[in-house]
Amino acid sequence: MLRIPCPHCGTRDEVEFHWHGDAHVIRPGPEVSDAEWSDYLFNQNNPKGLHYERWCHTFGCGQWFNVARDTVTHEIHAVYRMGESPPDIDQ
Amino acid sequence: MKGYSTFSLIRNALGGHRFWKPVWRTPEPKDSYDVVIIGAGGQGLATAYYLARKYGIKNIAVLEKGFIGGGNTGRNTQVTRSNYFWPQSSAFFDHSLKLYETLSLDLNFNVMLSQRGVLNLVHSHHEFEGLRRWANAIRINGVDTDIVTAAEVKEIVPLINMNSRFPVHGGSIQRRGGISRHDAVVWAYARAADAHGVDIIQQCEVMEFAISNGKVTGVETTLGKISANQVSIAVAGHTGVLAGKAGFRVPITSMGLQAMVSEPIKPCLDTMLTSPVIHMYVSQSDRGEIVLGGGADVYTSYAQRGGIPLLEENVAALLELIPAFSRLRLMRQWSGIVDITPDTTPIMGMTPVQNLYISGGWGTGGYKAIPAGGDTMAYTIANDEPHSLITDFGLDRFERGVLIDEGAASGVSH
């Protein structure tokens, strides 16, 4: 069971949240090639280790936020708000 | 290869089983191979076997970081079926089921294929309409499937509770579907590949690729450098990691998919029962255990252990459907890291790197695809072009915008 510290509500069980994949993805403009567009649309970072990802506290405050989490240990290193830049994590 | 027969079983039994010989070698890696396959799951081993047997390539290595079948192939729930919605999927998965039907004879190894039928439940009138459309599409694809009424469901699974939280409205059954024994499939292909001269090298992890001028020339492993003319990636949940090392990105998310078994009981469930809506599927193994699975933990994970919330959800769904199982104790629970694509169709064939091939994105359903995956990847590697059954499964489909949205179409995840 993941225990996720929502920046607004405090620590809650994972069942209250939804995971939404890579954080800090920037949508390219309409001028890009099909390859760049499909890279944006479909490809995933999917790292083994530190992952910067988005979560939403769906069954709580409904807010989105970012999480820096290890995908092997599931340890949550940091939680930070949308729009903030990813923190440096010492591993 | 020494064949197995009734006679050899009797002779070894009389010898107190002291004289069985190892059925594959444990070779040291050579400096160079024609083909190196990364990952000794079912997909990698089957590819090596068909490459050696059908295309006469003798100098092949399969490199495995752990032990053979220790990944998803040894962790899955063995569902084998071909009732897919899209014509490309039906054709591919039915080719696989046909190969499964003769696999024990072909490989002289009993893979214990049990075509006990795969029964899909629906729980509302509207879902039933969707199921009819699905069943019709499958039949047009030339694959067997039958609609069954609620009363027929009860006849097939007498233990079922028809008035559960989501009452059972009916279902469909693919009678040729069923289960087989996953370890046997791994061992059968490993033994047959070894007999054709394939080197299966365990405890050998691929760390980097050697690539020059856009062409792969070998791999760096924990046992040293190995050069190769062609390299194929068959590493399931680690596909994204290895693609990254080869310099390209893939639309794959790695997630934990879990399963569990109860203590063994007498035979009471002789079909593979699945419900896409309550997201649970269950069968009884030959040893009598109730084998239960469901959905994946929905966040990236390489942890190979399942989360408690989903375990609880799976068990709750099962007990609502078959209350008699509430007395059973769970014996074991485990998880494998599955490689999920946006359209739940595998990614097979060529990559942006020359002479480097990929067989991944198998997600929650690549066990049933082992024979066809091996067969078509062998063709692809031998001819340096995708086999006709997998031309639509290429990595380039995302850029071209021609996804095969099989998950949405079939509503089942295995």
Ligand SMILES: Cc1cc2nc3c(=O)[nH]c(=O)nc-3n(C[C@H](O)[C@H](O)[C@H](O)COP(=O)(O)OP(=O)(O)OC[C@H]3O[C@@H](n4cnc5c(N)ncnc54)[C@H](O)[C@@H]3O)c2cc1C
């Ligand atoms: C719980 C569960 C239930 C499932 N149920 C079903 C089912 O009922 N029916 C069905 O059809 N499918 C099912 N699946 C999916 C199925 O198990 C997989 O799709 C299939 O086994 C994939 O085979 P593979 O050979 O590609 O992968 P694997 O069997 O995982 O083999 C990949 C191998 O690559 C190795 N490897 C990884 N990285 C490296 C490296 N760098 N160097 C060397 N080796 C490496 C791994 O150790 C592993 O042994 C299930 C999966 C799980 C986890």
Ligand SMILES: [Zn+2]
């Ligand atoms: Zn909150």
